[in-house]
Amino acid sequence: MAEEEGLTELELAIYALVSNFFKYVSKRSLVRNKISKSNLRKMLQKEFPHMLTDTRNRKAADKLIQNLDANNDGLISFEEYWTLIGGITSPIAKLIRQQEQQNCD
């Protein structure tokens, strides 16, 4: 992603997450701006490899995707994508924080 002038680090982070969503939006789907479940799984494997190396995290992600399935339209909206990533991140947020602090030592 090109660095937009003047955006903060946090805004760039959000832009990256938005771009990533649209990168995986199903082009074949008649419903616009949604990701298919199969594309979502591909995305998690490719874009979040380190966050899902732990088996527990991978199982948690699978469970979260299954819960999204419950919506029954088989496609993931931006809101659902955001919720999913939050659901993966939230249980490991403290761990990420610890890693960050170690890197700063």
Place this chain on the structure above:
Amino acid sequence: MAEEEGLTELELAIYALVSNFFKYVSKRSLVRNKISKSNLRKMLQKEFPHMLTDTRNRKAADKLIQNLDANNDGLISFEEYWTLIGGITSPIAKLIRQQEQQNCD
């Protein structure tokens, strides 16, 4: 934030959002790992200035913070923080996408 070796752009984006949460965690609070509402407002002004320049976005953010207030503990957990940022981003996701595409032209 130091760039952790081997992390993808998306993982770095998430790490930045996690770091930002802990940066604003109230140090005085007895409840750990939560952000006070006043710190949350400061954070939004400082870290997301371009995303909230539009009056409509700012009003939407205010409304979202008020809704978080409804939880009544007066402190924002990581999950609530994630939901809030998703709530700000979601309505402007398409706009962000358009800006990105213009920058790539």
